[in-house]
Amino acid sequence: MIIIVNSKANKEEIKGLINYIESNDIKVKATVGVNHTILGLVGDTVKLDIDAINTFPAVESVKRVQEPYKLVNRKFHELDTIVNVGGELIGGGNFKVIAGPCSVESREQILEVAKGVKESGATILRGGAFKPRSSPYAFQGLEATGLELLEIAKKEYDMPIVTEIMSEEDLPLFENVDMIQVGARNMQNFRLLKALGRVDKPILLKRGLANTIDEWLMSAEYIMAGGNENVVLCERGIRTYESATRNTLDLSAIPVVKKKSHLPIIVDPSHAVGIASLVEPMALAAVASGADGLIIEVHNNPQKALCDGAQSLTIEQFNTLSKKISKIHDIMKTL
Amino acid sequence: MIIIVNSKANKEEIKGLINYIESNDIKVKATVGVNHTILGLVGDTVKLDIDAINTFPAVESVKRVQEPYKLVNRKFHELDTIVNVGGELIGGGNFKVIAGPCSVESREQILEVAKGVKESGATILRGGAFKPRSSPYAFQGLEATGLELLEIAKKEYDMPIVTEIMSEEDLPLFENVDMIQVGARNMQNFRLLKALGRVDKPILLKRGLANTIDEWLMSAEYIMAGGNENVVLCERGIRTYESATRNTLDLSAIPVVKKKSHLPIIVDPSHAVGIASLVEPMALAAVASGADGLIIEVHNNPQKALCDGAQSLTIEQFNTLSKKISKIHDIMKTL
Amino acid sequence: MIIIVNSKANKEEIKGLINYIESNDIKVKATVGVNHTILGLVGDTVKLDIDAINTFPAVESVKRVQEPYKLVNRKFHELDTIVNVGGELIGGGNFKVIAGPCSVESREQILEVAKGVKESGATILRGGAFKPRSSPYAFQGLEATGLELLEIAKKEYDMPIVTEIMSEEDLPLFENVDMIQVGARNMQNFRLLKALGRVDKPILLKRGLANTIDEWLMSAEYIMAGGNENVVLCERGIRTYESATRNTLDLSAIPVVKKKSHLPIIVDPSHAVGIASLVEPMALAAVASGADGLIIEVHNNPQKALCDGAQSLTIEQFNTLSKKISKIHDIMKTL
């Protein structure tokens, strides 16, 4: 940590500041510049409260040097983490396509979609049972029944399943789920993150609507700090001023995360763009950017989907896309 | 709702679309323009799923005409709602200042701050017991003990209290709390909103980090739809590209919300700017923009605060600010 | 254009509004809904001023149905435009890589880089002579001398050149430039756009720092409206709250632009991310998203570059990247 000293601070104020820092078992080394004095703090500064330091009159500004996360940090864990989702591996060179409907609507629907996406090459099935909807009047998901239908599809087609959780209260219902998804709106629902840290299942952690990459990694740190090391990150678009797409897919997050962390990262092009015809180019771009997988919305009848039909591919469209994804991924492996 | 018809759509496609809409008990009136045909939908379109309509090939785009919220809508409830917080009224011309520390740290601290802010003119006491912190290693609040200390201060100084809830599981602990706060990160924690809809207490609903005013009103609609009509909105800054302040305080949200909704709206300048020296100008600006109140962080010793010290005012600073707030508010009443 | 009528408007106010619209030679068709009346406007509404209509008390809101651009609109020009840059074609299936240094620094430098990028597969040379710098104290480019050096490299290696213009006053100096670049900061320098509309050379129009796709297309419309149809668009990242990269590369703009317009679009990954190690994944992703080309910063000695060294590739790095780009592009052609 570095402190820029206020150029108007007097000796006593500076001394008070240094005393405070040293009382936290941290050493202070000063560098006196032409216009500024800089204090370098040596020791375990993770314990130090930046806000508290900022209140000292001798402080002009404080800058962190160390990342605030440890367990997710590639600096302390060089090798890629590989997450096992019911037998399917993600990360460390293992690329996976997850597909399925936005929400589970009926036995027929989920079975038909599961069959379709499996035949097209997806190896993990997605489907929403608990749905976060911005309107209280919109379809909220089949909830427990939805989870049961997903499990039927899981057995029928031998595919691990991933589905979203909305409250730690529901955890008992997720026993047969292979990977639990934390949605964008809950990325900083810290109570939920803590509960998931105590769970023995992989977590798919979506990036929040307007969260930085560092905040996202801190949320992963919450889960890992609880003891659960199986976290897969998912970029799903961020909120910007541009309204031509629902969100702005931030593909540069893929190589940035790969530098900062050892955790696998996949991309959700469907939620990012919100328009079915844009899913294909963004899915292919995601593969070329180095993502470890994709999660794509597919519906047997998008016009009758109870949610997000506009961004869902038909099974046929997904089948076509799947072949293109494979071709790009095959080339990527040779680069 | 209005549908712009795709200029390449053939008659059958348009017919299919119209049949679908009419099967939802909605009438369709077409306006044929030079380059575009527009369908006007007459009926209760709240039930219609925009996403489903967007999947029809005949559709170029769909635009909502009606707001998606009803209970919070001023169109259906012209008079200002006045919320009673333990005897203190907010809204409809009633202006209140809420003050207190970011987090409750000890009996001495909360009693000293409560005394100080009451003497300076605040009538409701704030203090965090459950703290949402972006790092799992940061102080997470005194939790149940914090609530008990708040209650002691409430009795000692006869001030209603407001504090943040982080999970519906904790509701039983909030029995003696006068107003329950939903933090920015939980604005779209729909499970929590639903639980609060069943509660017989006022809710202070903060705007999410990057949520639109309409999404915010939809979250208030969740609470009201559950039966709880006592919602106070709180603008606390939104995330933008500017990093000189922690967030960008969006004061234009005050008059916009007042047009769209009958609910009272207050402003949190402390979290918006994150820097104590900027709290005063933003608090005064909030009053002049027409807000129904303020919520301000005050600490007896900001340098030793366990959270957000950098943005907390001392009791003396708050006392000074409080007088200025009164003067601006007195003038506002005469305009 | 559609007008939502204010539900409190009286008959006379509505009549006044309709009279105003009809006086502009536009027909009005009303659709009376349950809560709202909608007016559909039939005729050439491009002439109508939305702002003026918004001032009528009978108006709740106005929505445009038609795009505000015509010449750049794919609806009126179905085939892809192909732009000829000194013999090199861009668009309509023609993919090109433009490369070179941020700024021209010396004869040796530009010749060495030109040789290097040409041997690696780039076919158009870039290099800045007039440099927009946020600080008045930073290197501002070699200006006219820079253009002369670029022309020497052009002749020596038989490569068309592209370079940025900062003022219409400098146009006479650009006689031997093959494509004139408009930088992000000048995307809405309308005086410059008008001047470039009168020029008989291709224009490379970068997207503004925080401009929507529609505003960008309107700026292209300015150039085309002046008579110059040779516009190439360039996505170079937009400003968001995320600071891990200099800008956020919006690759979804590629398929969005291709739907809306017939103009070719290329990507500048170097300026988008601002970090050399991220250029490769973003360049490959851009190819997979369907871009018509790339513009990449390459320097013979990035550590001594007078500007933007941090994002420049060495010639060796560019050579490696260039092969990967070709492989991805070869696969794209087969999809």
Place this chain on the structure above:
Amino acid sequence: MIIIVNSKANKEEIKGLINYIESNDIKVKATVGVNHTILGLVGDTVKLDIDAINTFPAVESVKRVQEPYKLVNRKFHELDTIVNVGGELIGGGNFKVIAGPCSVESREQILEVAKGVKESGATILRGGAFKPRSSPYAFQGLEATGLELLEIAKKEYDMPIVTEIMSEEDLPLFENVDMIQVGARNMQNFRLLKALGRVDKPILLKRGLANTIDEWLMSAEYIMAGGNENVVLCERGIRTYESATRNTLDLSAIPVVKKKSHLPIIVDPSHAVGIASLVEPMALAAVASGADGLIIEVHNNPQKALCDGAQSLTIEQFNTLSKKISKIHDIMKTL
């Protein structure tokens, strides 16, 4: 300037970095921490190129300690600058209201508005002659004729005038203009800024659509570095994801700028919100935030305005607002 050394850097790489820095006449002081080594740079680091330093393999990151601006910096110029606009003072306690139409449309119009706003208390007249419009098909202003009409109003009502310039080529036409405005879209038109640095007139520099406060101050630095010290800043809203208002008015910029710089700063609520009914609350909030003045759009007949009618106040509305502004400002002087 501070350099965080890459923890994997070897001794030779670090030595190479230090040699490079010292070759720029700057001293290096190292602080060796547990996980990180920090280099403090002592000397005039304004000359150093951060980008160049970033290219060294030994560098993990570089942080500036000193602001990149000098002439606009309050650190080197403690007293408020007071700008004289044709006899009217702005800054240093002098508060001024500028008013007038978006664009000058006719002799009658500008005279009527000038009379109205003067009688209501405005002391400087605004009016656009050269109009930056996003569409090439929109009214572009009366240009030279507009300037002539403004001058007639100036003489008739003895009010200094302010109007926007769009190109340095037009400077000769601005001889009788009292303050030259640089619009948001030209805030980083560096060629124009340089030309205005050589002019002997006050400049009203609007904040760019999505520019940071630091970039804005750097643009002011461009003008001051050219020799013109009379710069007035104008906050006019920034681009965010919120679409309820045209832009998001960033009033926290007022106290932030006042800390960082000695230049006066005013607020344009009309362009910020884009809706006439929101101008009043935002104007009052701006006064309470400490602004040195306001610039407000007023039209004698907003429905017939050739631009931005929707945000223009009538003369009557401005008259009412003007009294309220005075009352708030009178109180502010006593606080």
